[in-house]
Amino acid sequence: MFDRGEMRLVLLKLIADQPRHGYDLIKAMEEMTGGEYAPSPGVIYPTLQMMVDEGVIAELPDESARKVFQATDAGREELAREEAAVGELMERLSTLGDEQRSSPHRQIHRAQENLRNAIRLHRHAGELVDELVEQIVDIIDDAARKIERL
Secondary structure, eight states: OOOOOOHHHHHHHHHHHOOEHHHHHHHHHHHHTTSSOOOOHHHHHHHHHHHHHSEEEEEEEOOSSSSSSEEOOHHHHHHHHHHHHHHHHHOOOOOOOOHHHHHTTTTHHHHHHHHHHHHHHHHHOOOOOHHHHHHHHHHHHHHHHHHHHH
């Protein structure tokens, strides 16, 4: 999705637009791309820490468990220097989002996400025991056979 340093610029732009926490940044990028891309926490949080260390963002004092970040003067200066690159990046992500939202396959993608989330819900609840796994596999295999026959 991104070349070297591009994710960092997108995060900096989003934080400069308004203070944000990590999860909010993940959701913003997912929304921008029409659900096509959502960076993992394992990518976002180390990048945010690196940006704090570089001095381009700073943590806002907050009493909640979430760290909220804002752009520093150094971060805003970097955005000004990289204005063209940032503009191209944001346009690329917006275009991808527009394509995804207008795709005739959008409903299929939504249904696949619903299936994934239903399975994830059982997994997180610790309910994926042998019998339930067999039932889920049978349902998915049956659906696949029906789709193949269409």
